[in-house]
Amino acid sequence: MRDRVDCIKKDGKIWLQQNLIVQTFIYNDYVKNLHQAFSRRLDEISAEFNFDLGSEFEIAICEILRSFLPIKYGICRGFVVSAEGCVAGDDIIIFDQERFPILRPNATKAFDKKEKIPIEAVYGYIEAKHTLDSQSFDKSFKQKQKVKIL
Template sequence: MNNDKWLKGVFKDVQKGLEHELHRASSGVEHAPTKGDIHEDSWIEVLRNYLPNRYGINKGIVIDSKGNKSDQIDIVIFDPQYTPMLLIQQGHKYIPAEAVYAVFECKPTFNKEYLEYAGEKSRSVRSLIRTSVSIATASGTIPPKTPHNIICGILAAKCDWAEGVKSESFNKNLPTTTNCLLDIGCSLEGGAFVSENKGIEKHQSDTNLMYFLFTLLAKLQSLGTVAAIDWKAYANILRES
């Protein structure tokens, strides 16, 4: 068998497995919050399997050094080595904004309401303050790094538009304002999309999942490492007024 055909067949099987898992979650669980948790957990498992171990992947709330916080985020991809989770309280995981590479909203389908909702979740993260300090190394001091653009996206099993991500309705309802912009997303049935310098690239096939994963890897790779966090800024929260 031709090697690329074999590899494509493997990718198709991976996508079918996730489709089956999400379908089972949608049809076998009636309680809405529980169903949502299963969707999120299924996507988190896929990302943990395919992204390098340098990335932490979890549900959480993103916070900054001024005490601001985001909405609850379905999936946060963050740096666990230099900027770990600050605390876990009553089941909620709090992650410093400086640590975040990407965030995703998980929904059952792509439609106008969910695209707008994911855009607002993106805004709640991108509006947070991120610090950056210089780093002392054996070769000298590295100046503060400008914080990168946080990748924001949406993940789903289905799509309400028959033409999927290539439909005009999808184009019209995809958030485009700076803080609400969705950079990347995947509907297992409707296709995947990614924002590039030349515009939105779209992909529709029986390997939408793998296309999404490879383009996500490319985007994460382009970010390098997160900026060094200013821990003193967080310590200032504890000062008595």
Template sequence: MKKPKKINIQKLFNALDYEMRQKLSSKIDEIYHPSAKGSEAELNWIGLLRNYLPERYSVDSGFVVDHEGNISEQIDVIIYDRHFTPFIFRGENIVYIPAEGVYAVFEVKPELNKANYDYAVKKLNSVKHLKRTSASFVHILGKDKKELFDVMGGILTKENGSQSVYEGLKSGSELSLVLCLDCGIKVVGKESILVQDKEPILAFFLLKLIEYLRMLGSVPALEVDKYLSFVDKEKV
């Protein structure tokens, strides 16, 4: 029997990593105003994730809200479900996403340091404190409810601004995914996986993120009636 042809998988990952880095850094170094550069970085990350994540996941920046009207802090990158989330509130350049539909939130910063890390944890907690519902759904065996999972949080950075934060991440992290492109650190929750800069770190990040999202499964079906309680029924 003839042996199948082989291809170098490492080279494929390296090519994917290079392609993503090119898209991520498009013209950002030509921007001098810090806030404009920050906004460009967020848009680049959002574009990158929209490009490479499976189509079932949507990506935006904005706020997360619950059925009681509570709201998170503004989040740089939100990965959420569009298929099972019946409505997304969109204002002028602002998106409000029901808490039930959110898989993960990320903070985008130029460097990894303690202040930025703590800020990302604060943003994540502002989402985790929101109240989520889980409506029953019908399937072939009857009715069921999806158990609520922990919303995943992370920080996306380019440079390492603190050796102490680098060392501290080795023993675990409050954030599920911590990425520092230039210093080659990739820490995955309490697993403490470190990926050195010689490896295709961006491709590794993407694949690990997809794996985490897959493990979460589908989002819970939100209880629409809880949100409808805010509607003035006399005007409907």
């Protein structure tokens, strides 16, 4: 979004009127194209796995993220750990792979093993749910809060 200022002549004076313009093309449609590619990839994986289990959905999201994010960002399933040894979360973590490489590198990129990532390395935590009802929402919210507290 950007601001646009229009000049209006009223009562013999020039007034500035500020209008908000929503840009339809962000970064030359990069965000829109990224969304479409993400959706197509999710559809392909959905057709293959049918997402019977939560872990399959998490692995699919990890694979999609890996194909779009720069290599600097590590992606794994696992737990966030504080320096005091407190553990929180149990889903997808995006972390600084260059400064905090995992001790057990996932050479196959299968994302089936869960890792423990130090809180200092975490860029983001994703609580992935294929279906969302009130119980799973409450559980997800609590897990996300525990990670945030770390």
